[in-house]
Amino acid sequence: MNRRYVPDLDEGKAMYLFFVKAEMSTPCGLPARTVLTSYYKSKHFKCRTHDPWNDYTSPDQTILCNDSNQSMHCQLLAGLVHRRQVLRLGAVFASAFLRAISFLERNWRQLCEDIRSGKLSSFITDPSCRSCMSTVLSTPDPRLADEITRICSQNSWKGILCQLWPKAKYIEAVVTGSMAQYVPALKHYSDGKLPLVCTMYASSECYFGVNLKPLCDPGDVAFTLLPNMGYFEFLPLGHNGKLLMDFDEGDVPNDKLVDLVHVKLGCFYEPVVTTFAGLYRYRVGDVLQVVGFHNNAPQVRFICRRNVVISVDTEKTNEEDLHRSVTMAKKLLEPYDGLLVEYTSYPDTSSVPGHYVLYWEILHCGIKTESENENAVVVDGSVLEECCIAVEEQLDYVYRRCRSHDKSVGPLEIRVVEPGTFDSLMDFFISQGASINQYKTPRCIKSKKALKLLNSKVTASFFSPRDPKWVPKMC
Structure with a gap:
């Protein structure tokens, strides 16, 4: 988030909930894992220097825990302990953040008991989680536990996020495409007081673009494509994301592709990317609509996945x-x-x-x-x-x-x-x-x-x- 939109983000913490997925092996024995898990387990994440603009409440060990329930418990616990310092909330996708709220609804009493006693729940068995959380729960804090109990005991959880994290300035998560379904629920739990910020358009294959107006309404989110991220071409689509031409789903009709500077305002396209990592004319499967231009770079709105x-x-x-x-x-x-x-x-x-x-x-x-x-x-x-x-x-x-x-x-x-x-x-x-x-x-x-x-x-x-x-x- 650019500091000109939300100032002083370096003066507090971010409660971003990140999770890893256990690695798998291919039939020939090669390790396989998701791109985000690869990043979280890489030295770029684990050995990063301290950044006051990205000071997370979650210790790295809780993010790297393969057990999602133990990870969720510890990350929420850390976020509650630092509730007066949290300036922003979020997760990668809106669904993951709402999953956390649902977990909190079911388990806030146990979380409060951990804070009250200064001891981590016995069901947390991951050694790394127990070790790092012993620092977070350094001393019992009955007063904090009482505050959270009072808030969570209310009949309605409308606006609960603003009460639990009173200094939070916005919620960051992907809220476009199928994630738009979760916007009303996020507004309910924040009482409409926290902007929903969607900053970037990216996939496992490529980083595509950024939202130059991060505080805009979720329905108006548009991403400005970054030409230096890869070589972008576009397959023209009909008004509902249906193909204008008749060819097999996996084919890339080279003579029909439109390059970056020749897309037309209001038209729908499926992006086709050639990346530095070696993908050549890879069909991403997304449906994008061109809604404007920033200088000569197209600005697109994510509509949906083509095959859903x-x-x-x-x-x-x-x-x-x-x-x-x-x-x-x-x-x-x-x-x-x-x-x-x-x-x-x-x-x-x-x-x-x-x-x-x-x-x-x-x-x-x-x-x-x-x-x-x-x-x-x-x-x-x-x-x-x-x-x-x-x-x-x-x-x-x-x-x-x-x-x-x-x-x-x-x-x-x-x-x-x-x-x-x-x-x-x-x-x-x-x-x-x-x-x-x-x-x-x-x-x-x-x-x-x-x-x-x-x-x-x-x-x-x-x-x-x-x-x-x-x-x-x-x-």
Whole structure:
């Protein structure tokens, strides 16, 4: 963050929650790990000089702990101990930060007991974590424990972040693309008082660009591409991220590529990169829209991943369409203080015609009780039925034609799941090899085991009560 936007960040600490993933081996015995894990385990991170603008509350040993629960406990504990010094909060992705809030809701009493006694919980068995946290918990602090207990015992956790970390100036995390789903929840827990900052656009393959207006609204985030990071070319796409040309998914049609200086304002592209590390014309798979220029460098908005679609017939719904539809529909929950905290989808083709299934986890914004299950929202079934039809009304022309005219797609279904279901889903994917640091809730479920988990948590099911509106296009 440039100091001209938020001054004096060198006068406090950053509670950034970072996590590593255990290394794996390829069939031929070569070590394999994620790019972020490689960085955290490298000398560039572990042997870095002290930087007052990046003074983290988390000791390095807690970040490098392979057990995500032990790492989370220790990192949150360190953040709470230094709560009066924390000037910014964050994680790589918004989902990881909300995961931390969920962990805090379940475990704040134990965290307070650690602070009160000055002793680390016995379930923390990692030797490096116990060693470094003994310095953080150097003496018992009953007063601090009482402060945190008072805050966390409130009926509502709206604005809890500002109360626990009163000097925090913003939250930094990726909130674009599929992460935009988490913006309302982040605003709820900060009471809308902390800006949501998304500073950069990067991937494992390449660093692409920076956000020159970091304090802008999440919906207005645009990244200025940095030409010195690699050689960028662009594959033209249609208005919804669909290919304009007919060729195989893995092909790179060289004669159709557009270079950096010839992209057009308002048009959609998939980036194709040639990197210093040796990738040659690698298709990244993202959909970007050119929204402006800084000098001659294009400024792009991340729209979605190209291959995230749900389909049961000739219609194809991409991530952007699905997110826009759910965003419109969830507004119907607001009069009931209902907050949609997470969702995913599944194309159910077990019956004919097939239909879309949406799994929704809903949190009651006005009530926080001792039992997680008591957080479930009691909403009249007709409201959820209206949510179903509201989603369908926002889906594209082809989907509505299939539903209303062709009858090749059945009524959309919303299955409401228990609170904490998507935490369990995340645990499942982590157990299958996903990285907690880079985990994103899949917007379309393909794993049979993950689907079985979701269905085991369903508390109610609702279907669209009528066909969505559809008018034939005139020739």
